[in-house]
Amino acid sequence: KDVIHSTLTLYIGDVISRRVYATETYELRGVGTSETRAFVNAFSQLNGKNQKLQKFVDKGAKKVLDYFNKEYPVLIKQAEAASALRSYDEALSYLALVPECCVGYDEVSKVMLSIYSKYVDYESQMLLAQARAAWGASPDEYGAEKALALLAMIDPSASCYGEASKLM
Numbered sequence: 001k002d003v004i005h006s007t008l009t010l011y012i013g014d015v016i017s018r019r020v021y022a023t024e025t026y027e028l029r030g031v032g033t034s035e036t037r038a039f040v041n042a043f044s045q046l047n048g049k050n051q052k053l054q055k056f057v058d059k060g061a062k063k064v065l066d067y068f069n070k071e072y073p074v075l076i077k078q079a080e081a082a083s084a085l086r087s088y089d090e091a092l093s094y095l096a097l098v099p100e101c102c103v104g105y106d107e108v109s110k111v112m113l114s115i116y117s118k119y120v121d122y123e124s125q126m127l128l129a130q131a132r133a134a135w136g137a138s139p140d141e142y143g144a145e146k147a148l149a150l151l152a153m154i155d156p157s158a159s160c161y162g163e164a165s166k167l168m
Contacts, residue, residue, distance in 0.1 A: 004030045004038040008046075012060030021067065022060035024052065065101060072104035076111050088119035117157075124158030127151070131167060 006028045013020040030042025046053055068075075075094045082091035095112040098105060131150040135143050147167065154164045 002032055002035045002038040004028065004032075004035070004042045006042065010056065012057070012064065019067070021063040022056060024056040026052070065099070068098050068102040069104065072098050072102055072108055076104075076108060079111060079115060083115045083118060086122060088115060088122070091115050092119070120155045120157060121159045124154045124160050124164070127154050128160050128164050128167070131164070135167070 007025060008028050009023060009025045011020055012022040026046060028042040028045060030038040030040070030044075032038035032041050048054070075098060079091040079094040082088075082094065092112060092115060095108050095115070098108045102108070127150050131147040134146040134150060137143060138146070151164050151168045154161060158164075
């Protein structure tokens with residue numbers, strides 16, 4: 001028979017920001033007919049009925065929610081700053097961190113939609129400029145084909161869609 005006696009530490013945290021919300025250490029012991037079976041028996045102690053594990057998860061979830069309830073205005077400011085620099089992916093990633101159950105989620109959603117709209121407009125303007133350049137450089141079948149491929153990628157909700165349709 002194999003016997004396992006080990007310590008396992010679990011963390012609830014954010015790897016990117018290196019923030020830890022909760023930690024808990026467990027003594028694991030297991031016996032089995034093989035080393036693998038002993039590990040399985042040791043880890044089977046950590047299941048949904050384990051009170052210590054339930055408290056750990058509840059405590060971690062509460063701390064995560066408390067953090068976002070308090071820090072969502074900071075994330076909005078970071079997103080707006082990134083958006084002003086046309087780093088739309090970065091801006092949206094800040095806002096996507098905020099969970100739906102956060103008290104500021106409605107405000108975050110509005111800012112997210114606004115930034116996404118700016119992103120769509122900016123990308124569409126770039127495509128329109130590229131299409132105009134392609135047509136201007138080669139006002140023939142080849143240039144038209146290249147311009148059309150670029151124009152086809154412009155989002156219909158973009159503010160420049162009317163201009164793109166005219167060029168098309």
